[in-house]
Amino acid sequence: MVVIKTISGRRVWDSRGNPTVEVDILLENGAYGRAIAPAGASRGSREAIDQRDGGSALRGMNVKKAVANVNEIIAPAMVGRTFSDHAAIDAAILALDPSPMKQTLGGNATVAVSLAALHAVAAAKSKPLWQHIADHYQRTASIPLPEIQIFGGGAHAERRVDIQDFMIMVPGAKSFDEVMEITSEVYFAAGSIMAEKGRLSGIADEGGWWPVFDSNEEALETLVAAIEKTGEKPGERVAISLDIAASEFGNNGKYRLALEDREMDTEALIDMLGDWLDAYPIISIEDPVGEDDPEGMREFTRRYGDRVQIIGDDYLVTSNELVKEAIEFGACNSVLIKVNQIGTVTEAVETFLTAEKAGWQGVVSARSGETEDVSISHLSVGLGCGQLKVGSFNRSERMAKWNECLRIQDVLGADAFVGGTPIANTWWGKKYLK
Numbered sequence: 001m002v003v004i005k006t007i008s009g010r011r012v013w014d015s016r017g018n019p020t021v022e023v024d025i026l027l028e029n030g031a032y033g034r035a036i037a038p039a040g041a042s043r044g045s046r047e048a049i050d051q052r053d054g055g056s057a058l059r060g061m062n063v064k065k066a067v068a069n070v071n072e073i074i075a076p077a078m079v080g081r082t083f084s085d086h087a088a089i090d091a092a093i094l095a096l097d098p099s100p101m102k103q104t105l106g107g108n109a110t111v112a113v114s115l116a117a118l119h120a121v122a123a124a125k126s127k128p129l130w131q132h133i134a135d136h137y138q139r140t141a142s143i144p145l146p147e148i149q150i151f152g153g154g155a156h157a158e159r160r161v162d163i164q165d166f167m168i169m170v171p172g173a174k175s176f177d178e179v180m181e182i183t184s185e186v187y188f189a190a191g192s193i194m195a196e197k198g199r200l201s202g203i204a205d206e207g208g209w210w211p212v213f214d215s216n217e218e219a220l221e222t223l224v225a226a227i228e229k230t231g232e233k234p235g236e237r238v239a240i241s242l243d244i245a246a247s248e249f250g251n252n253g254k255y256r257l258a259l260e261d262r263e264m265d266t267e268a269l270i271d272m273l274g275d276w277l278d279a280y281p282i283i284s285i286e287d288p289v290g291e292d293d294p295e296g297m298r299e300f301t302r303r304y305g306d307r308v309q310i311i312g313d314d315y316l317v318t319s320n321e322l323v324k325e326a327i328e329f330g331a332c333n334s335v336l337i338k339v340n341q342i343g344t345v346t347e348a349v350e351t352f353l354t355a356e357k358a359g360w361q362g363v364v365s366a367r368s369g370e371t372e373d374v375s376i377s378h379l380s381v382g383l384g385c386g387q388l389k390v391g392s393f394n395r396s397e398r399m400a401k402w403n404e405c406l407r408i409q410d411v412l413g414a415d416a417f418v419g420g421t422p423i424a425n426t427w428w429g430k431k432y433l434k
């Protein structure tokens with residue numbers, strides 16, 4: 001049992017320099033928790049709404065109202081009350097805002113309170129956060145396999161290329177530490193290839209290299225060249241993961257690749273991505289078609305679901321209801337888990353468990369607007385979900401999350417790393433890794 005002494009919200013600033021909500025929760029027993037709301041740029045239309053003040057100041061992004069919701073609505077309703085655990089605090093948040101998209105309080109307010117409560121309750125039990133999560137949900141903690149961005153595009157790079165995330169995964173590594181080492185080599189190899197071509201132009205929102213390419217596929221070719229430059233054979237220990245984020249360049253089954261001045265329908269987009277799956281060692285693909293194109297998502301899954309991880313992000317927005325529907329419908333075989341898309345830890349975990357029960361992979365993920373908050377590293381470890389997507393290998397809001405996994409690995413031991421098997425189980429692995 002915990003008794004809440006104070007809840008205080010304040011405005012802090014995220015990795016893009018935008019305002020965001022930080023919450024401190026102090027318990028009567030002296031334990032406390034703090035968390036900061038992240039923010040997406042390529043947002044699903046059905047995800048929890050960030051309450052922003054609008055107007056001209058701070059590009060309409062100010063969060064005075066959301067902070068006030070914490071201090072003037074949530075705090076008075078909760079201070080002095082006794083709760084059994086963080087889930088009971090989440091239930092109280094949901095009672096204050098039962099709307100499906102957290103329109104009343106703002107998802108940025110609810111997620112910061114929910115995560116701060118998770119931290120506070122873990123502290124009250126004198127447990128590291130990952131341990132509290134593992135114990136509470138009766139999970140076996142493990143160190144996740146990262147998806148790490150090398151080139152950032154789409155909404156994270158002024159749409160310089162259409163595809164959003166060009167990432168690597170290193171399932172062939174023996175430890176999380178080795179993933180970091182190999183990723184560092186690939187990241188800087190990619191940078192030096194860009195520099196040699198006179199195309200090094202800084203970095204995108206999540207720390208990946210700014211994508212100065214003439215076509216989307218050129219980014220893939222460069223990624224393969226970067227992997228090779230490190231002495232790795234693409235598809236052996238290191239593979240490619242893409243977030244197409246197709247909702248950003250598609251509408252009602254019509255897609256426009258602006259970089260290549262190409263219009264295509266769902267069928268042509270699926271064919272193009274299928275050609276990429278044949279030509280490159282891609283083991284994971286996120287939002288291959290738009291969130292408004294469920295038939296396309298089902299068709300993509302029908303054609304390629306046995307050879308690649310197909311993640312729903314904008315399409316599923318960490319919603320238990322939408323995941324249930326997609327399982328039934330036969331669209332996707334994996335889901336991205338972003339706590340701020342749904343608004344509370346309880347709801348995000350519920351969605352993850354539904355997905356896992358159906359044999360889907362759950363991938364805990366950061367947002368493109370992040371901070372020093374490392375809660376998601378603990379969430380992915382504590383749930384033992386298997387995969388973590390954080391952005392690139394650059395900028396402290398990203399590195400903080402990778403570094404936190406290294407610290408947890410010191411406690412859990414290298415054997416707790418989940419890598420090693422997934423690539424061999426993929427279509428690519430079966431075909432090329434004899």
Ligand code: 2PG
Pocket residue numbers: 039040041042043044155164165206243245313336365366367368369
């Ligand atoms: C995504 C995320 C992270 P955003 O689409 O998966 O890359 O982007 O936070 O902008 O939605």
Ligand code: MG
Pocket residue numbers: 243245286287313314
């Ligand atoms: Mg995405």
